[in-house]
Amino acid sequence: MDKTISEKIISEHAGRDVFAGDIAVVDVDVVMAQDGTGPLAVSQLKKMGFDKVRNPSKSIFFIDHAAPSPRKELSNSHIVLRQYAENCGMVLSNVGEGVCHQILVEDFAAPGEIVIGADSHTCTSGALGAFATGMGSTDIAVGFALAKTWLMVPQTIKVNFNNNPLKGVYAKDLIIYLIGKITAEGATYKALEFSGSFIKNMTIDDRFTISNMAVEAGAKAGIFASDEITEKFLESQGRGKQYKEISADKNANYEQIIDINCSEIEPMISMPHTVDNVCPISQMEKVKVDQVLIGTCTNGRLSDLKIASDILKGKKVNKNTRLIIVPASKKVYIEAIKEGIIQTLVESGAAIQSPGCGPCVGVHQGILGDGEVCLSTQNRNFKGRMGNPDSFIYLSSPATAAYSAIKGYIADVREIL
């Protein structure tokens, strides 16, 4: 019987043919936790009596959510992770190296693999053709110990992105549009498989953005078939050997097929306090912004920073707005320095922070004041997400964010393109 990409990957890791609805214990290739979820994984490992992990070179702790640490309690949690990693020979990604999902795609995840992580946006690696999904600390502790987990094979919704989008419309706008259409629980327990005629023109960065936000529709995974674009990316990371072709079979069974005509979509905004509360830019009222954030695992990559710097070149950030930029990883940061992007951004008035999650999750480095509004390129705008339940978060593409930083309110970037 023909298989979806999820069914293929899970079958291969279960050692037998499985299909949507089946439950299987599978081998996993990459396992990770970050500094918010890792310490609990360590205590669960200890509870189970494990002082070793099965596959140390593919078991990673990322120190990215509170990095550098803003307070001693978190510094102490970091010590726990560093010590456990050291004792077990695990990989430790330290302060300044970047956001877990970016480093996973740069250095670890590969097509056809199963990647599990104690972070909901682990689905990002689906862009490389991996079955990548987020879980809690206890599941991940077991994953570290045994290099196994159990999975229910998800049904798959196929999403066809057809036709090229118009100027000013980016991958971020497409995924926000999709989430608005199917809602925040439209894909719960299911996998999204992305396809359609626009796919071959999508950059790998675009794909990361789209897979990253699959979980905002409730999805368990957000997967692209692998192709030359995937292969080129892996080669650029010195991992060309890990390339493998993976795609769905012709007559695979889909729960639903959604066709989206990208050429009909305009820049999109998610409004407070849910991601699926979407509004096309032309219908937005004038919303003043106090803070703009460009970065995170959704949109902190080189192409995102480049788009922002092209818009901000020779211009100044509005005097009533502050602009925070956080490169997603050290590699991205170095490239952005080499290309002069960082200088342009700093000259325009941006505050640059070291690679990591930055203010995304409300721990530090850009917590909003009462009543303040932030326009962010991140993936979530839940009440209180950025550290203050009395503030308001809007989500957009980096282009919309950069242009809005100049204007001081949420603005339509197509005005200058």
Add this chain to the structure above:
Amino acid sequence: MIKQDDSIKKILRGKSFKFGDDISTDLIAPGRYFHLRSNLSELAKHVLEDADEEFAGKVNNGDFIVAGRNFGLGSSREHAPTIIKLAGVGAVLAKSFARIFFRNSINIGLPVLVCDTDKIDKDDELEIDLSKGIIKDLTKNIELKFKALPDVMIKLLNDGGLVEHITKNKGFNL
């Protein structure tokens, strides 16, 4: 339905605390208390603070959270179901749950039940029979059914959670 077992109480009784749709893990365990994740009993004092400031102070052992759609959406933080359990909540009832939250809850032994929560009001007295799959609203004198859990999850719950399952079986035995 959950099979009879010693590790979880079969009959639960308590009062209903109502919440709406889309209660995110950011509302349950806010990021601004990130530093309390290593101190769960302290973090539990802030459980659901951004959805209902008074909840943590009012909830009694065995009470229930009764919510709308997509409860627990967002981050994978297991601290969210953990502090709900630590606060004494006997079970969470909702019209639907986000995937990771649901899985985490089972892993740590917090019953999560899918049912038509519109029928239950704030402060209603409830009695839940986990093995029979029945929720009695004693205030309204009505009975509701909740959706059966997948077999693997029943197995995990019966073992007392994932840690206990793995310890007992020296690996997966699902």
